[in-house]
Amino acid sequence: MRERPIGVTILAILAGFAAVLAAIHALQFLGLIPFVIGPSGFHVHFYNFWYALMYGLLVWVYIWLTMMLWRVEPQAWIFLVVITLFYLIFDLFTLIGASTWEDVSVSIIVNGVILLYCMLPGVRDAFGTA
Numbered sequence: 001m002r003e004r005p006i007g008v009t010i011l012a013i014l015a016g017f018a019a020v021l022a023a024i025h026a027l028q029f030l031g032l033i034p035f036v037i038g039p040s041g042f043h044v045h046f047y048n049f050w051y052a053l054m055y056g057l058l059v060w061v062y063i064w065l066t067m068m069l070w071r072v073e074p075q076a077w078i079f080l081v082v083i084t085l086f087y088l089i090f091d092l093f094t095l096i097g098a099s100t101w102e103d104v105s106v107s108i109i110v111n112g113v114i115l116l117y118c119m120l121p122g123v124r125d126a127f128g129t130a
Contacts, residue, residue, distance in 0.1 A: 003072070004070070004072050004126075005122065005123075005126045007117070007120065007122050007123040007126060008069055008072055008123065008126050008127075009070075010117065011069050011080065011114065011117060011118065011123060012066050012069035012070045014110065014113065014114045014117065015062050015065050015066045015069055015080060015114065016062070016063075016066045017110060018058075018062050018084075018087065018107070018110055018111060018114065019058075019059050019062035019063050019066065021106060021107045021110060022055045022056075022058040022059045022062060022087070022107070023055070023056075023059045025051075025055040025094075025104075025107065026051075026052045026053075026055035026056045026058075026059060027052075028103075029048045029049075029051040029052035029055060030048070030049075030052045031048065051094065054090060055090075058083070058086075058087055058090070061083055062083070065079060065080055065083060072126060072127070074127050074128055074129075076127065077118060077123070077124070077127035077129050078129070080114070080118060081115065081118050084111050084114050084115045084118070085115065087107070087111050088108060088111050088112070088115070091104045091107050091108050091111070092108075
């Protein structure tokens with residue numbers, strides 16, 4: 001096990017927070033939690049289930065990534081970058097699908113911060129990718 005710098009600890013915490021946001025989105029698309037602001041443009045049940053399934057998978061992946069980051073596994077860095085890009089693209093598709101900016105803004109901002117933070121030289125050095 002490698003020594004965990006503060007930057008990697010912050011990334012692990014942000015990844016855990018992204019898992020919580022993905023869980024909230026999954027519960028919203030299942031209809032268990034209402035959308036906070038504005039209507040959702042998804043009225044067909046298949047699309048609700050599809051989005052809930054995809055966000056549910058993101059929850060699982062982000063929990064797994066949080067554990068990998070906590071152990072400072074070298075492959076966690078590139079996997080976090082790829083999954084964060086996927087989450088950003090998925091949020092943009094959700095936004096195009098008639099959801100409001102307020103519904104996805106927090107997850108877009110958090111994932112943008114994660115992606116920017118991954119590119120810092122200290123974080124890349126911790127994973128040996130610099």
